[in-house]
Amino acid sequence: MEEKHRYILEKNRGLILNDLDVEKINNYLIQEFIFTPDQMQKIIGKATRKERAEFLLDSLPRQDQRTFYVFLETLRITYPHLYDVLLIDSRNVSSVPKQPVQCTENQFMMSESMKEPSAYEPEVDHASRRLASQNERVSERDLARVASHLSGDFNIIAGMLGLTSAELYQSQVQHQHSVKDQYFAILYTWRRKNGYAATKANLVRLLQEMNVDCSVYDFLFM
Structure with missing residues (x-):
């Protein structure tokens, strides 16, 4: 292998x-x-x-x-x-990281600390920070924020997220009095099913494929 x-x-x-x-x-x-x-x-x-x-x-x-x-x-x-x-x-995945997966955050911190010291570095490397953020697993708080602004055909969105008809039905029945809770439920199910692959970058990619307005998710990379 x-x-x-x-x-x-x-x-x-x-x-x-x-x-x-x-x-x-x-x-x-x-x-x-x-x-x-x-x-x-x-x-x-x-x-x-x-x-x-x-x-x-x-x-x-x-x-x-x-x-x-x-x-x-x-x-x-x-x-x-x-x-x-x-x-x-x-x-x-195009190449195997030199450190274990669990150490990704530590690797980033180490790489920052190994830079040549300077007298003063007032500027934050926003590009590097944003790149690291893209590979983070999306949080429940992030999902709740996306769900609060999400709109569109519920069935299509659930399908694009890879939910089964049974999972879709369960989300609708359990949260039948709140559309926003239904959106959160299907996003949460997507996160649970995808594990560590449920990153901010992958969620944004799916939302873009659904033609969701960028104002719904642009906060993820701030």
């Missing part, structure tokens, strides 16, 4: 472990010759669902170059929210 794909699996390991049941995808992985039946039996033989998922994630990087894409395909129908997260990362 390519180093980039190993990184993506490790980056989303917690999200995958929370949901993945190996027994729902094992036959396809055998069918596509990623694992032999004996290898898969060792994985399935683990005591708990989480242990099976951990063993699988530990084993996938040792397989051939096709493995990531085959694994992605197994998730497409069975776990569409995991599929979406990994697919977005596979498109957006």
Whole structure:
């Protein structure tokens, strides 16, 4: 497996472990010759669902170059929210960071502190700060602010966010007396399903595809 794909699996390991049941995808992985039946039996033989998922994630990087894409395909129908997260990362990640994902903020701070010292730096590097902000996971407060200004066809917006009809129905029923709460509910569901891929940049991209006025989201990069 390519180093980039190993990184993506490790980056989303917690999200995958929370949901993945190996027994729902094992036959396809055998069918596509990623694992032999004996290898898969060792994985399935683990005591708990989480242990099976951990063993699988530990084993996938040792397989051939096709493995990531085959694994992605197994998730497409069975776990569409995991599929979406990994697919977005596979498109957006071009190189593997030198530091772990969890240290992104620290890396930025370290890079700032390693600059050559100067007598006085009154100007803030707004461009760098804005770039770092784009990769932050959007907060619930951000979603609430977007929802308060959002308008348009509720069904279309929910569809563009990748919600299922069941999730759409649930959002409408639970918040039937408040349209703004319905908008927040579908945005929150999108955030939950996409995990660390629910960044400000990805939300803005989706809103732009919906032709949402920029005044609704321009605060995200201030």
